[in-house]
Amino acid sequence: MKDRTLLMIPGPIEFEPAVLGALGAPTASHVAPDFIEAFGQCIERMRDVWMAPSGQPFIVAGSGTLAMDIAAANIIEPGDKALVLSTGYFGERYAELLKRYGAEVTVLRAPLGDVLDPGDIETELKKTSYKLMTVTHVDTSTAVKVDPRPIGKLGREYGVLTILDGVCSVAGEELRQEEWGIDVALTASQKAVGVPPGLALVVAGPEAMKAWKDRKTPVGNYYADWTNWLPIMGAYEARKPGYFGTPPVNHICALNVSLGQILEEGMERRFSRHSRIGSACRAAMDALGLKQVPTDSAHAASTLTAPYYPVGVTGPELLPKVKAAGAVLAGGLHPDIKNSYFRIGHMGAVKPGDLLATVGAIESGLSACGYKFEPGAGVSTAQQVLIA
Numbered sequence: 001m002k003d004r005t006l007l008m009i010p011g012p013i014e015f016e017p018a019v020l021g022a023l024g025a026p027t028a029s030h031v032a033p034d035f036i037e038a039f040g041q042c043i044e045r046m047r048d049v050w051m052a053p054s055g056q057p058f059i060v061a062g063s064g065t066l067a068m069d070i071a072a073a074n075i076i077e078p079g080d081k082a083l084v085l086s087t088g089y090f091g092e093r094y095a096e097l098l099k100r101y102g103a104e105v106t107v108l109r110a111p112l113g114d115v116l117d118p119g120d121i122e123t124e125l126k127k128t129s130y131k132l133m134t135v136t137h138v139d140t141s142t143a144v145k146v147d148p149r150p151i152g153k154l155g156r157e158y159g160v161l162t163i164l165d166g167v168c169s170v171a172g173e174e175l176r177q178e179e180w181g182i183d184v185a186l187t188a189s190q191k192a193v194g195v196p197p198g199l200a201l202v203v204a205g206p207e208a209m210k211a212w213k214d215r216k217t218p219v220g221n222y223y224a225d226w227t228n229w230l231p232i233m234g235a236y237e238a239r240k241p242g243y244f245g246t247p248p249v250n251h252i253c254a255l256n257v258s259l260g261q262i263l264e265e266g267m268e269r270r271f272s273r274h275s276r277i278g279s280a281c282r283a284a285m286d287a288l289g290l291k292q293v294p295t296d297s298a299h300a301a302s303t304l305t306a307p308y309y310p311v312g313v314t315g316p317e318l319l320p321k322v323k324a325a326g327a328v329l330a331g332g333l334h335p336d337i338k339n340s341y342f343r344i345g346h347m348g349a350v351k352p353g354d355l356l357a358t359v360g361a362i363e364s365g366l367s368a369c370g371y372k373f374e375p376g377a378g379v380s381t382a383q384q385v386l387i388a
């Protein structure tokens with residue numbers, strides 16, 4: 001039998017062969033003309049994918065946490081007030097991270113699986129003068145998706161910068177950074193952007209860049225400092241070499257291939273493909289009788305699904321059986337419910353057939369665990385949504 005499993009976790013994901021080809025190609029000099037061209041194109045293409053025509057992209061070797069760090073380090077000065085809108089584990093991470101740069105952090109927490117009411121956010125903004133607020137577009141620990149629109153709007157109204165952690169959303173969920181008033185939108189390469197782990201990707205809008213320029217104190221993180229990176233991004237975009245830290249040459253070439261594919265698909269089509277696959281996965285889990293962490297499908301992510309295990313089934317029992325049937329899934333992450341649920345990633349290059357195979361593998365695993373359901377109910381429901 002073909003020894004191939006689908007990697008259906010919420011990042012890293014399945015990657016396109018052309019992207020992996022670029023990653024495995026002989027490494028060029030970081031000042032070679034072809035590489036300069038690829039880097040320059042990446043910067044231009046990020047503006048299109050993020051829908052931020054006036055944004056300044058930053059491409060830096062690192063993971064999504066570094067992207068979070070870059071936004072915080074460059075904007076926060078000691079004593080600044082920051083509001084974290086938390087819908088799970090990654091909101092909590094942002095709160096801890098901001099404190100390292102001396103921010104006074106307030107956290108507004110949504111109940112598990114739920115979103116915050118924009119009215120409650122506005123009440124908080126009326127009470128205290130914040131420099132920035134952070135929002136996790138999709139919290140990968142809960143599969144809860146927040147609508148960034150009212151938040152960006154409130155940010156503009158109250159003069160507060162909005163930082164969007166889009167690690168589990170950019171290039172999958174609908175995002176229109178500039179139109180929606182998002183000052184920084186950040187992600188990592190290994191999710192819907194479609195490149196193996198290794199790149200921190202940030203787009204900062206004019207207000208965020210102004211806050212950085214107006215700083216009274218130096219940025220408290222040497223590697224993250226835009227003072228070091230802005231000239232490099234400017235040089236490569238002008239098709240000239242630049243050096244601060246050696247760029248991850250192969251990753252950037254792979255990013256250029258992936259961004260090209262994303263734009264070729266078209267953002268609107270890409271958003272609707274993700275939305276349809278997300279709906280199909282949730283419907284399949286419903287059909288199998290599996291409850292999900294998001295309390296309402298209106299705020300459930302399109303990039304991943306988070307079902308609870310049925311009564312009597314545990315992760316250590318189920319997940320290896322699903323893997324043996326062909327799909328690698330992830331266990332829980334949110335500390336309150338870690339052992340009660342699992343996560344299915346479906347973003348980036350994912351095809352309808354990948355989802356059907358995954359739902360089939362989940363059915364096989366559930367059946368092998370002794371769970372009673374109508375075989376094929378999940379697959380058939382997913383297919384109905386996919387071809388509707």
Ligand code: PMP
Nearest residue numbers: 063064065090138140167168188
């Ligand atoms: N934010 C979110 C929403 C994430 O899903 C992740 C990674 N799962 C991160 C931040 C951190 O990214 P990384 O693991 O690449 O550091």
